[in-house]
Amino acid sequence: MADNITWHHGKVTREDRVKLFGKKNKVFWFTGLSGSGKSTIAVEFEKRLHEQGHPTFILDGDNVRHGLNKNLGFSPEDREENIRRVAEVVKLFYDAGVTVLVCFISPYRNDREYARSLIGDDFVEVYVKCSLETCEERDPKGLYKKVRKGEIRGFTGVDAPYEEPTCPEVTIVSDIVGVDESVSACMDLL
Amino acid sequence: MADNITWHHGKVTREDRVKLFGKKNKVFWFTGLSGSGKSTIAVEFEKRLHEQGHPTFILDGDNVRHGLNKNLGFSPEDREENIRRVAEVVKLFYDAGVTVLVCFISPYRNDREYARSLIGDDFVEVYVKCSLETCEERDPKGLYKKVRKGEIRGFTGVDAPYEEPTCPEVTIVSDIVGVDESVSACMDLL
Numbered sequence: 001m002a003d004n005i006t007w008h009h010g011k012v013t014r015e016d017r018v019k020l021f022g023k024k025n026k027v028f029w030f031t032g033l034s035g036s037g038k039s040t041i042a043v044e045f046e047k048r049l050h051e052q053g054h055p056t057f058i059l060d061g062d063n064v065r066h067g068l069n070k071n072l073g074f075s076p077e078d079r080e081e082n083i084r085r086v087a088e089v090v091k092l093f094y095d096a097g098v099t100v101l102v103c104f105i106s107p108y109r110n111d112r113e114y115a116r117s118l119i120g121d122d123f124v125e126v127y128v129k130c131s132l133e134t135c136e137e138r139d140p141k142g143l144y145k146k147v148r149k150g151e152i153r154g155f156t157g158v159d160a161p162y163e164e165p166t167c168p169e170v171t172i173v174s175d176i177v178g179v180d181e182s183v184s185a186c187m188d189l190l
Numbered sequence: 191m192a193d194n195i196t197w198h199h200g201k202v203t204r205e206d207r208v209k210l211f212g213k214k215n216k217v218f219w220f221t222g223l224s225g226s227g228k229s230t231i232a233v234e235f236e237k238r239l240h241e242q243g244h245p246t247f248i249l250d251g252d253n254v255r256h257g258l259n260k261n262l263g264f265s266p267e268d269r270e271e272n273i274r275r276v277a278e279v280v281k282l283f284y285d286a287g288v289t290v291l292v293c294f295i296s297p298y299r300n301d302r303e304y305a306r307s308l309i310g311d312d313f314v315e316v317y318v319k320c321s322l323e324t325c326e327e328r329d330p331k332g333l334y335k336k337v338r339k340g341e342i343r344g345f346t347g348v349d350a351p352y353e354e355p356t357c358p359e360v361t362i363v364s365d366i367v368g369v370d371e372s373v374s375a376c377m378d379l380l
Contacts, residue, residue, distance in 0.1 A: 006331050008229045008250045008293075011237045020243065039198045047201045053210065055245065057286040060198045068278040071271075081261075088258040089279055096247040098286055103198075 017097030023054045025099040027090055027119050028186060031106045031165060032128035033157045034143055035135035037174040038103040041128065041182045046101055048183055054099050059086060061104040074154055080111055087115035094119055107156045109163040124189050127168040128182075132157050134175045207287030213244045215289040217280055217309045218376060221296045221355060222318035223347045224333055225325035227364040228293040231318065231372045236291055238373055244289050249276060251294040264344055270301055277305035284309055297346045299353040314379050317358040318372075322347050324365045 018024055028045070030038040042058055049056045061082075065072070069085055072078040083106050093100045106112050116123040135157065136144040147155045154160045165171075169189055172182045208214055218235070220228040232248055239246045251272075255262070259275060262268040273296050283290045296302050306313040325347065326334040337345045344350045355361075359379055362372045 006252055007256065008233070008248075008252055010233050010248050012240045012246060016240060017245070020240065020245070043198070043200050050202045050206060050210065055207065055210070055287070056202060057282070058198075058200050059282070062198055066197065067281065068275055085258055085275070089282065091257065092247070092249070092279065093283075093286070096283070096286075096288055097245070098288070 014095045014097055021053075021055050021097055023099070024190075025055070025094065025097050026122040026124055026190065027094055027100045027102065027115075028124045028126055028189075029090075029102045029104075029106070029112065029115060030126045030128055031104065031112060031168075032174075033130060033132065033135045033162060034105060034155070035138045035140055036128040036130035037172075037179070037182070038105075038128045041126075041172065041174070041179055041186070042101040042103045044179050045183045045186045048187065049099060055097060056099050056101065057093055058101045058103065059090060059093075061106075064089075064104075074160075076108075080108065083108070083111035084114065087111075087118055090115060091118045094122065105156050105162070107160065107162045109166070112165065124170070124186075125165055125168040126186060127165045127171045128174050129164075129171050130174045204285045204287055211243075211245050211287055213289070214380075215245070215284065215287050216312040216314055216380065217284055217290045217292065217305075218314045218316055218379075219280075219292045219294075219296070219302065219305060220316045220318055221294065221302060221358075222364075223320060223322065223325045223352060224295060224345070225328045225330055226318040226320035227362075227369070227372070228295075228318045231316075231362065231364070231369055231376070232291040232293045234369050235373045235376045238377065239289060245287060246289050246291065247283055248291045248293065249280060249283075251296075254294075264350075266298075270298065273298070273301035274304065277301075277308055280305060281308045284312065295346050295352070297350065297352045299356070302355065314360070314376075315355055315358040316376060317355045317361045318364050319354075319361050320364045 032038050046056045069082050072082050090100050146152045147158050156162050170185055222228050236246045259272050262272050280290050336342045337348050346352050
């Protein structure tokens with residue numbers, strides 16, 4: 001389908017933008033079970049980055065499913081397309097010089113590796129590791145309750161797989177580690 | 191499909207980002223035939239914006255079809271989905287405080303209006319108006335030649351419709367008006 005399509009080069013590069021902002025930018029990809037604390041950590045991390053003058057943006061799984069990916073469900077194929085689109089958008093934001101925080105369960109290793117392949121060395125995989133028991137206890141959106149009642153199927157960690165990162169840049173064990181300390185661990189990787 | 195999805199609010203708003211950058215941001219949506227000069231104008235416009243310290247990004251039809259929309263073709267349905275996804279991404283960039291220049295033929299009025307509805311008052315529709323004859327004479331990508339040989343079908347302006355904007359914020363008649371003057375016309379709308 002990419003026949004008859006040429007690539008248009010702009011005159012402003014990522015490097016130009018980084019220079020304008022005065023801050024190097026990276027991509028922080030938060031992965032982990034529903035309820036593990038991805039968004040909670042990312043929101044506080046963004047706040048701290050912003051206070052220090054970094055251009056930032058959060059791409060959150062739930063929010064993106066209200067917009068760009070509202071025509072996708074939760075089948076394995078749709079999950080793959082969900083992450084593929086997000087990875088492409090992340091690449092655009094990265095090229096725009098913005099530090100992007102990505103909060104997606106993103107259960108499949110291959111999909112996360114695809115995102116990494118688009119970004120390269122500035123890709124930081126943050127594994128927010130949390131026991132299913134703790135996630136279920138927190139249940140911030142009441143989803144685990146629905147799962148246990150049989151109202152939701154194919155739920156990551158319960159009856160759909162979560163493939164743990166093999167070599168994440170940082171692992172945050174959110175059963176134990178608090179939000180402030182988690183944010184500091186991310187800041188160290190800037 | 192949006193069941194069981196909640197909206198996560200960040201602690202950094204668009205207004206916070208605009209304040210950090212010190213520049214109000216807008217969306218400039220360039221529409222017009224292939225070869226009308228959308229990308230040429232946008233590239234120079236971005237250069238000028240960047241020189242003045244604006245955070246900027248160009249979303250170009252051809253480039254996006256290499257990435258986010260590489261699984262879409264040129265049927266009416268795919269064109270609609272093409273623009274829908276782009277409009278959603280534009281909204282994200284807008285929320286990130288970036289001034290976005292969008293270069294898409296975007297032949298359907300409804301699709302452009304959808305994009306406008308996501309952005310509101312900061313949406314600037316730039317109609318790059320150019321006669322088919324001039325576009326065909328320029329033929330920067332050799333596409334019109336292929337169309338005339340019958341190698342491409344459903345080409346906007348030839349055998350697929352282009353719906354002119356009814357009320358664009360600015361019309362640039364690129365048969366006549368040069369690039370510098372076109373850029374100035376856009377700058378006036380900042």
